[in-house]
Amino acid sequence: MLPVGSFSLGNYISQIVDILLVTYVFYKLIMLIRGTKAVQLLKGIVIIVAVWLASSFFELRTMSWLMDKAITYGLLAIIIIFQPELRRALEQLGRGKLFSRAGGAEEEEMEKSIAAIVKATGYMAKRRIGAIMSFERETGLTDYVETGIPIHSKLTSELLTNIFVPNTPLHDGAVILRPNEIIAAGCYLPLTESPFVSKELGTRHRAAIGVSEVTDAITVVVSEETGGVSITKNGEIHRNLDEESLKNLLTAELMGSGRSASSSRWNWRGKKNGQTP
Incomplete structure (x- = not known):
């Protein structure tokens, strides 16, 4: 029983750490694009995803197919549209600045x-x-x-x-x-x-x-x-x-x-x- 309990506790801690890390990464990404045009584009993406989920839930096949295509090709569009922000994030990551305070x-x-x-x-x-x-x-x-x-x-x-x-x-x-x-x-x-x-x-x-x-x-x-x-x-x-x-x-x-x-x-x-x- 002890190994099982220990495993459960370790798994629970691992999930908490995982959630905290993901939250921190998303926070840094939001701070990176805040105040840029990318924020408005991000709102549009959220709307598209919401429509896609709603169309899937209500079994709207045509709308669901359209949203599937929009999301599929939208990934490539995101890379192009968010190029300045992605480039800046990679530059900061390369210099160790994205997740660190000033040395x-x-x-x-x-x-x-x-x-x-x-x-x-x-x-x-x-x-x-x-x-x-x-x-x-x-x-x-x-x-x-x-x-x-x-x-x-x-x-x-x-x-x-x-x-x-x-x-x-x-x-x-x-x-x-x-x-x-x-x-x-x-x-x-x-x-x-x-x-x-x-x-x-x-x-x-x-x-x-x-x-x-x-x-x-x-x-x-x-x-x-x-x-x-x-x-x-x-x-x-x-x-x-x-x-x-x-x-x-x-x-x-x-x-x-x-x-x-x-x-x-x-x-x-x-x-x-x-x-x-």
Whole structure:
């Protein structure tokens, strides 16, 4: 009896581990395509599968045959349509980034990135140079990168400042950033449609809030009118930051330190400083 019981317990634990692993993989895949056009395509796939199951249950032969063909040939279509996301996932897997947190080298890169952003932001704020910089995290920003001009250069405060100099070709769009890298400039971000956003906020601020509503990106904005510095996350905006506050928030959000404390600040300051009740 003991071997049987032991086997049953081992089998039960194995099933739990299996379910947890599958759940984690699906979570990572969802985070990978979140904020891209692939999300809408995924919804369409879910609808097709639901129709196929319903037609099979109610024995609708013609509809069931049609759905069978759609699913069969749809697998090939998925590979083609999801090519950017699949390529990015494979690249991250090859670098060991898909299922791992930042290591020592990546933390050092992140520290340099934060320092460059803070320095450039301070310089532009004093001179009222309008700017918007969106830092990609787990959610892919590929769709927005494709709307701009590829840069793929080392992230430096000097280059960031030069991009946003008035009357230059790229100064109106957003810059997309990754650790120690400027991915693209002149990018178009989605504008928020929230009715609770203050009417005094301009296009840059609305774009910063908009991209934070559909992705987990952290976006820094410098106002061209006032020189004020703002940061957005999860549809909320935190305004009128000095360099020290900006550095602390970026460190907390991008490097994972003080995440719970940071979350409590976002809950009340975001609405107070950028949204109407």
